Amino acid sequence: MRVYVPLTLSGLASVHGTGEIGPGPLTAYAVTPGLREWYVSDDIEELEYAALNRAASASLRLIAGKPDELRRRVVVALDVPDVPDGSVAADPDHILDASSLGEVRLADAVPLSKAAAVHVDADDAEKDVAAAAAALGAADLGDDDAQFTVDGAEDHELLWFGIQEIPGLIA
Numbered sequence: 001m002r003v004y005v006p007l008t009l010s011g012l013a014s015v016h017g018t019g020e021i022g023p024g025p026l027t028a029y030a031v032t033p034g035l036r037e038w039y040v041s042d043d044i045e046e047l048e049y050a051a052l053n054r055a056a057s058a059s060l061r062l063i064a065g066k067p068d069e070l071r072r073r074v075v076v077a078l079d080v081p082d083v084p085d086g087s088v089a090a091d092p093d094h095i096l097d098a099s100s101l102g103e104v105r106l107a108d109a110v111p112l113s114k115a116a117a118v119h120v121d122a123d124d125a126e127k128d129v130a131a132a133a134a135a136l137g138a139a140d141l142g143d144d145d146a147q148f149t150v151d152g153a154e155d156h157e158l159l160w161f162g163i164q165e166i167p168g169l170i171a
Contacts, residue, residue, distance in 0.1 A: 002048060002116065003028040003104055004055035007074040008062050009120075013170040015112055021076060022109020028078070029054040035102035052077070052119060054102040056158055060150070064133040071130040072121040075158060078114050080106065112163065119158035120169055128152045 005021055005028045015021050029035075031047040039050045052075060059073040121129055132153035138146035161169060 001030060001080050003030040003078050003080055004052050005076045005078060006055045006058035006062060007076060009070045009072055009074055009170060012074050016166045016170060020109045020111050024106055024108040026106040028104050028106055029102040030104045032102050038101050051102045060132055060153060064136045071126045073129060075119040077116045078110055079116050080110060115163045118161045118166060121156055122159055125156035128156060
């Protein structure tokens with residue numbers, strides 16, 4: 001099962017230093033039944049892209065809560081075992097609403113060696129991500145102009161990096 005864990009660049013640096021993403025429980029995003037129903041697609045690549053974008057939105061929320069954080073969204077793609085042992089739970093809070101679509105909970109920390117890739121905003125996205133982070137509260141309250149600003153960050157595609165490239169990203 002591929003899951004997408006939202007982070008910040010400082011969070012990525014911490015993960016790199018410890019060698020694991022955690023401690024658990026961790027909120028991540030994946031192709032869940034709720035996401036499939038919402039996205040109305042059977043194309044797994046499209047569904048995984050939607051889960052990645054959900055994680056990127058969660059990364060924006062992490063950034064918004066940290067004024068000193070570099071304004072670049074970060075998502076780590078992990079391959080975790082798809083086993084029924086309770087280590088991964090879809091819709092962990094049992095609230096199938098738009099804000100939790102694709103949400104999963106990982107019970108325990110995951111070794112960084114399980115990472116398939118890291119997705120990070122390019123430098124040129126920082127201005128739009130900063131504006132989106134500042135507008136997030138107003139957008140949540142229904143301000144259409146603020147939502148337009150938040151959507152502007154989503155216009156930037158996250159870049160793909162191998163896990164061996166993490167030291168260059170956090171330098």
